[in-house]
Amino acid sequence: MKILGSEITPYKTYLNRRKFIKGSLASAMLATVTSSAFANHDSDLSIYTNNLNEKDKLNSYEEITTYNNFYEFGTHKKHPHLNSGNFKPRPWTIKIDGLVKKPQTFDLEKILSNVTIEDRVYRLRCVEAWSMVIPWQGFQLSELIKMAEPLSSAKYVQFVTVFRPEEMPGQQKRTIIWPYREGLRMDEAMNPLTILATGLYGHEMPNQNGAPIRLVVPWKYGFKSIKSIVEIRFLDTQPETSWETLAPWEYGFYANVNPNVNHPRWSQGTERRIGEFKRRETLMFNGYEEEVAHLYKDLDLTKFY
């Protein structure tokens, strides 16, 4: 399980990240330059590749930032890249409410000054049966949950994406019910694999990938990893989630990667790794079985898909 990559970021890279955060104006200007110019990473790739399983290869910055789903910018996989130029990820706040000691709104900068940014190289498996390997930077969600001080009655966490139809053209059309919502069970949220990502390949999170802060839950289908989060709510009942609301017969609350439970429109047994010609077998819990299988030992995964 080498891909885990939970090693702490080398100090040099960490400094680079802080510089990126401070220079948000500069990087906003940089973002208008073409993506190929933007892909000149200053960091040494071996930071990431050292954490790779021998069967996995990093996907390129270009692949990760030009092909993904983010319906807020349009339903085609090239739309997030093409339509996210006007999105302004700074300044940013996250509202914490629900079953917490004290509901409050955190400034993102304040959150970032209280956490440790790490590199995490994770596989990402989309429910549409394609996958990538992505070097994220971020911190464990559990760190933010500790800051939020939830009550013991809190059993679930709900996340809400920002709603800005003027900056997110996809939201001008009611393809799904905005704002996008997702949720996790508390033990899933506290699992060390679950992170809030603020960057990839050492860059600040690109707009199209969920700037400035997004969830990454690597053992679940990609749609669980909600982007551009503005609100986190602690609840005692299972929250409703966007895709489950839209098509409950297709998407469940859990949405764990599971080659044995098929989606009605895609077989989940195999996947196409972006950049590879032949399909590969999909792994149980996307290959993170060791870390997360215990969370579901009493759950019928064919029912709670």
Add this chain to the structure above:
Amino acid sequence: MFSTRNFNRSKPVLFILILFPSLLWAYQFVTGNLGVNPIEKLMDELGLMALRLIIITLMITTLSNIKPLKSIVVIRRMIGLFAFYYVCLHFSTYIVLDHFLDIQFIIQDIIKRPFITFGFISFLFLIPLASTSTNNMIKRLGFKLWKKIHYLIYPVAILASMHFYVLVRADKTEPVIYMGIIILLLLHRIFKRLTRPQLAQ
């Protein structure tokens, strides 16, 4: 201007125009210029082209009811055969590039997943249409039987648009537009039959 001769003359140009996209995509595929997920892109483009051509053949029949455009039917067979050509490419991309001839898996996929079932049946129905598309075949079968066989184009079009509709996850505008066009064209045919009963006999 819209004479049979002119429509016949336009055929070589149409032939190249309709063939060209497939050559372009093949070239882009081989040279790695078909985006981040080239197999998916190839399959989508080929399928969409096939669906559009199927709809165009239906439109041609409708247009030929307009007196001055009567002769347009002479290009219908070529468009129909091109639709079959693109469906074949679409299907073989799925079989060969997407699933690497894993026949057992493909059979399961066709049975289990409604959208693939629709697409597959649509493909099967196109085979008798394509294989009876010569003048000789019309003679051998007799026009009446030949025409009956070619009514299969209606289920083909409906199934193909359903294949697209079910595939789309959230914004179904585009497949709904195609379905709408097909329904309008079919309604027009039904209307025509009902208003001219003496011709139906």
